[in-house]
Amino acid sequence: ENNASPSDGVFQKKAGMPARRSQHLLTDGYTNARLAHCEDSVKGRFDAILPTLKRVAGLSYGPDFVESAQRIARQTLDFDLSEELLDKAWVGGADMKALYAQCSFSALQAAAAQFVEDLNQQLETVEDTRNFFLDCGFHAVDISPCADGRLKGLTRYILRLPLSSFTRRKAYAGALFDVETDVHHWEETELRRFREGVPTPPESGTRYLKIAVYHTSSSDPSHQGCAAHGSNEHAALDGALERLNQFREAIENTFCCGASTDILLIGVDTDSDAIKVHVPDSKGDLSQHRVVDNAQLYRDTINLSADQARVAIYEAISKPNQQSPGWGAGEGQPHEGMRKLIANLLINNLSQIEYVEDLYDGCYPDIGHAERYISVGDGFDEVQMRNIAYYAHLHTLEEGVADMDVGIKIFTGLNVTRGLPIPVAIHYRYNAKVPGSRERTVVKAKRVEAAIRERYADLDGKGLLVCHLSVQDRPTGSAIETVGASA
Amino acid sequence: ENNASPSDGVFQKKAGMPARRSQHLLTDGYTNARLAHCEDSVKGRFDAILPTLKRVAGLSYGPDFVESAQRIARQTLDFDLSEELLDKAWVGGADMKALYAQCSFSALQAAAAQFVEDLNQQLETVEDTRNFFLDCGFHAVDISPCADGRLKGLTRYILRLPLSSFTRRKAYAGALFDVETDVHHWEETELRRFREGVPTPPESGTRYLKIAVYHTSSSDPSHQGCAAHGSNEHAALDGALERLNQFREAIENTFCCGASTDILLIGVDTDSDAIKVHVPDSKGDLSQHRVVDNAQLYRDTINLSADQARVAIYEAISKPNQQSPGWGAGEGQPHEGMRKLIANLLINNLSQIEYVEDLYDGCYPDIGHAERYISVGDGFDEVQMRNIAYYAHLHTLEEGVADMDVGIKIFTGLNVTRGLPIPVAIHYRYNAKVPGSRERTVVKAKRVEAAIRERYADLDGKGLLVCHLSVQDRPTGSAIETVGASA
Numbered sequence: 001e002n003n004a005s006p007s008d009g010v011f012q013k014k015a016g017m018p019a020r021r022s023q024h025l026l027t028d029g030y031t032n033a034r035l036a037h038c039e040d041s042v043k044g045r046f047d048a049i050l051p052t053l054k055r056v057a058g059l060s061y062g063p064d065f066v067e068s069a070q071r072i073a074r075q076t077l078d079f080d081l082s083e084e085l086l087d088k089a090w091v092g093g094a095d096m097k098a099l100y101a102q103c104s105f106s107a108l109q110a111a112a113a114q115f116v117e118d119l120n121q122q123l124e125t126v127e128d129t130r131n132f133f134l135d136c137g138f139h140a141v142d143i144s145p146c147a148d149g150r151l152k153g154l155t156r157y158i159l160r161l162p163l164s165s166f167t168r169r170k171a172y173a174g175a176l177f178d179v180e181t182d183v184h185h186w187e188e189t190e191l192r193r194f195r196e197g198v199p200t201p202p203e204s205g206t207r208y209l210k211i212a213v214y215h216t217s218s219s220d221p222s223h224q225g226c227a228a229h230g231s232n233e234h235a236a237l238d239g240a241l242e243r244l245n246q247f248r249e250a251i252e253n254t255f256c257c258g259a260s261t262d263i264l265l266i267g268v269d270t271d272s273d274a275i276k277v278h279v280p281d282s283k284g285d286l287s288q289h290r291v292v293d294n295a296q297l298y299r300d301t302i303n304l305s306a307d308q309a310r311v312a313i314y315e316a317i318s319k320p321n322q323q324s325p326g327w328g329a330g331e332g333q334p335h336e337g338m339r340k341l342i343a344n345l346l347i348n349n350l351s352q353i354e355y356v357e358d359l360y361d362g363c364y365p366d367i368g369h370a371e372r373y374i375s376v377g378d379g380f381d382e383v384q385m386r387n388i389a390y391y392a393h394l395h396t397l398e399e400g401v402a403d404m405d406v407g408i409k410i411f412t413g414l415n416v417t418r419g420l421p422i423p424v425a426i427h428y429r430y431n432a433k434v435p436g437s438r439e440r441t442v443v444k445a446k447r448v449e450a451a452i453r454e455r456y457a458d459l460d461g462k463g464l465l466v467c468h469l470s471v472q473d474r475p476t477g478s479a480i481e482t483v484g485a486s487a
Numbered sequence: 488e489n490n491a492s493p494s495d496g497v498f499q500k501k502a503g504m505p506a507r508r509s510q511h512l513l514t515d516g517y518t519n520a521r522l523a524h525c526e527d528s529v530k531g532r533f534d535a536i537l538p539t540l541k542r543v544a545g546l547s548y549g550p551d552f553v554e555s556a557q558r559i560a561r562q563t564l565d566f567d568l569s570e571e572l573l574d575k576a577w578v579g580g581a582d583m584k585a586l587y588a589q590c591s592f593s594a595l596q597a598a599a600a601q602f603v604e605d606l607n608q609q610l611e612t613v614e615d616t617r618n619f620f621l622d623c624g625f626h627a628v629d630i631s632p633c634a635d636g637r638l639k640g641l642t643r644y645i646l647r648l649p650l651s652s653f654t655r656r657k658a659y660a661g662a663l664f665d666v667e668t669d670v671h672h673w674e675e676t677e678l679r680r681f682r683e684g685v686p687t688p689p690e691s692g693t694r695y696l697k698i699a700v701y702h703t704s705s706s707d708p709s710h711q712g713c714a715a716h717g718s719n720e721h722a723a724l725d726g727a728l729e730r731l732n733q734f735r736e737a738i739e740n741t742f743c744c745g746a747s748t749d750i751l752l753i754g755v756d757t758d759s760d761a762i763k764v765h766v767p768d769s770k771g772d773l774s775q776h777r778v779v780d781n782a783q784l785y786r787d788t789i790n791l792s793a794d795q796a797r798v799a800i801y802e803a804i805s806k807p808n809q810q811s812p813g814w815g816a817g818e819g820q821p822h823e824g825m826r827k828l829i830a831n832l833l834i835n836n837l838s839q840i841e842y843v844e845d846l847y848d849g850c851y852p853d854i855g856h857a858e859r860y861i862s863v864g865d866g867f868d869e870v871q872m873r874n875i876a877y878y879a880h881l882h883t884l885e886e887g888v889a890d891m892d893v894g895i896k897i898f899t900g901l902n903v904t905r906g907l908p909i910p911v912a913i914h915y916r917y918n919a920k921v922p923g924s925r926e927r928t929v930v931k932a933k934r935v936e937a938a939i940r941e942r943y944a945d946l947d948g949k950g951l952l953v954c955h956l957s958v959q960d961r962p963t964g965s966a967i968e969t970v971g972a973s974a
């Protein structure tokens with residue numbers, strides 16, 4: 001008996017979801033608590049900025065102004081206010097726009113530091129995950145989600161994978177990843193296997209796995225879906241699937257004999273973080289309709305024992321889309337390692353479904369935009385949290401101008417209407433092994449900043465556009481180096 | 488006795504150069520004649536455009552206007568005028584700016600076709616050259632000259648190497664090539680060796696050779712040198728050398744054990760096309776001062792027998808920079824294959840020195856700018872001819888805007904002052920093996936066109952900016968596909 005009676009009041013959390021008497025037995029309550037604490041403290045830092053600055057604004061200027069302001073800041077923020085900005089306050093008062101920007105970037109840096117610390121505590125999990133992927137027959141995992149801010153927590157929260165240099169993540173608007181760049185990454189990976197046998201030698205039979213992740217909004221699918229595809233779920237799915245097939249074909253065309261890759265397509269409901277996994281057939285082909293819906297699986301398995309639930313998950317993978325099996329027909333089952341991987345991703349995601357269930361009654365309150373800053377460039381990969389940044393992945397504004405225009409529009413609504421500037425964090429990765437790479441990357445960051453200031457000169461002229469420039473070496477968890485900050 | 492007496496009049500071609508009684512015995516008169524014919528016909532096609540159009544402008548409009556115009560064109564050009572443009576002439580006369588642009592692009596296409604035909608006649612030479620490089624111990628040769636139009640004939644004319652997919656050419660302003668892109672090409676090359684043993688298996692001990700080419704102007708070094716380095720020869724040399732060292736170091740840092748490459752630096756005097764070759768030492772290191780000057784070598788060997796000249800060349804390589812040997816001191820000789828390669832490049836270049844000597848008295852009349860169009864993007868690799876295009880290698884105008892501004896400035900002088908539009912040929916290569924690559928490349932060409940039209944809206948509004956868009960598959964000699972032409 002799965003459904004509670006209507007009179008069950010207190011357990012009936014949301015229409016359509018079964019009442020829950022206990023947690024799902026496959027979920028990880030300990031990690032959920034840790035992640036909740038992390039979300040709390042990161043978002044809390046941003047949320048404390050405005051109240052703090054309002055109190056500072058209430059101080060009258062006097063000999064102890066700077067000290068009083070810092071005292072207030074220390075009570076509510078965990079970083080100092082800029083001494084330089086406070087020192088200037090005696091002429092015409094403190095520059096609140098500049099302080100707001102400084103606080104936003106300080107909160108961002110604190111978040112990054114927190115995630116890096118978190119990473120360092122996960123070293124064992126990283127090694128386990130790496131071995132798990134190898135066990136499943138994958139020597140590399142390359143994930144391209146949509147750049148939408150609501151997917152920013154994909155690996156840490158939604159899929160519960162530790163960040164590491166083993167998995168590669170690169171977000172693109174609409175999950176429309178760059179096939180040429182990915183072929184290049186495939187080449188690098190293969191060359192390392194041939195030259196060094198790392199992580200597996202070429203004759204081992206392991207495979208390169210490319211995953212694309214699209215998204216939808218179950219409660220408002222035609223407005224809060226993927227903006228890059230006009231909130232059309234079918235377009236989002238088809239677009240990502242086409243790129244996956246192009247990637248696989250490009251490698252088969254370019255490198256003969258055995259140069260094969262596995263592809264996998266995942267959908268995320270950004271209201272609940274529940275995933276859908278498109279199950280490959282024995283030939284590695286995907287279908288729009290051969291899919292396991294983890295929200296459904298959560299409901300179906302919530303009252304089962306852990307072992308029963310595991311069996312049910314494997315059954316769902318071997319018989320995906322039971323509602324209309326004809327549509328998603330494929331040629332047989334995926335290989336064993338792929339089935340194991342998918343089962344693991346589904347189980348991991350059950351914890352996240354429960355996380356959203358527990359904290360937000362199964363549906364985030366911010367189903368739309370509530371970002372704290374615009375992230376331009378390679379993005380802060382380590383900062384894995386939903387809806388904290390609007391992300392514009394671009395190497396020149398010329399190529400990414402459509403994404404950037406959307407970001408500026410969103411933040412005109414969020415910030416400018418309240419007189420607050422738009423914080424733009426321009427961040428690029430360099431490769432310390434390539435001489436001159438850091439210098440060239442700094443030049444690139446400055447070029448992009450100049451292009452942004454030129455295009456949005458109107459906002460810039462009013463002090464409503466504040467840029468922060470930083471660079472970072474390639475390895476996951478490297479130090480973030482500030483190379484420019486200017487109001 | 489090397490110098491002719493002052494009374495030798497007719498043989499005394501240029502002060503400082505020895506009078507010549509006969510050709511240098513190591514030069515290739517047959518190829519010189521073929522190349523002269525090629526230069527004549529390609530430049531002739533461009534030079535015939537204005538006189539032809541002036542005659543067409545003299546025709547009065549009548550029922551046989553189109554036919555008469557085409558008859559004139561057929562006499563002097565080897566392509567037709569646009570019927571569409573001629574048909575419109577009854578209202579307000581023929582659009583001469585549009586016809587000029589159409590003729591320029593037609594001349595360019597004819598030149599490209601001619602070079603492709605020339606390529607097809609060189610198939611044996613290509614195979615010979617490939618074997619020669621392999622003999623010298625090189626499995627790949629990657630050349631980055633400065634993008635200056637005066638180096639556009641580098642491989643075909645100055646170095647006398649046949650174009651092929653074996654050698655890779657990519658021009659950059661100031662020869663400041665992109666280290667990351669080149670590391671990527673190195674990776675592709677190595678992966679193919681590991682996977683397929685092509686062109687040599689990894690255990691063969693052959694090497695990857697990276698060559699950078701800077702330039703100077705011997706007759707006006709401080710004005711007609713490399714614009715990207717402010718016509719400062721030392722800066723041009725140092726800039727290219729730094730990139731070469733960065734490239735070598737990047738590969739050694741990234742790929743351990745035996746991942747070594749050879750580097751070579753060449754200077755070109757764009758007045759005479761004479762080269763200077765910087766000779767590596769036994770460790771592969773280069774020096775600004777350890778250099779063989781081929782103009783000097785030409786003078787020193789002009790009266791020797793072929794065998795004596797060859798010996799003299801090898802001696803120069805083993806003792807470069809005899810004038811001040813201390814400055815360019817290195818640790819021993821380069822390996823035998825490298826010496827063989829350098830000797831061959833020097834001998835090849837003797838023919839080009841003689842070519843310029845014969846046709847232009849040892850110094851081109853157009854030591855400055857006399858380009859026919861602006862080439863944007865990947866450039867027409869097959870069109871290997873000096874001073875025919877101003878080249879702006881760019882993938883976004885944002886990155887390449889400085890180069891493009893210079894080009895527009897040059898053509899404002901060359902064309903706009905005479906009321907003629909600036910022909911801009913936007914050309915990109917795609918990879919037919921990567922699905923969707925051609926479509927994405929066409930989109931890129933159109934994006935760059937839009938950015939150019941926006942930046943130079945002033946010229947565009949007056950019809951003084953005409954763009955031609957084309958794409959081409961990767962292999963050398965592939966068809967050039969027009970994907971857009973608009974006045």
Ligand SMILES: [Zn+2]
Binds near residue numbers: 183187671675
């Ligand atoms: Zn590649």
Ligand SMILES: [Zn+2]
Binds near residue numbers: 148175226229
């Ligand atoms: Zn999206």
Ligand SMILES: [Zn+2]
Binds near residue numbers: 184670671674
């Ligand atoms: Zn690479």
Ligand SMILES: [Zn+2]
Binds near residue numbers: 634660661
């Ligand atoms: Zn130059």
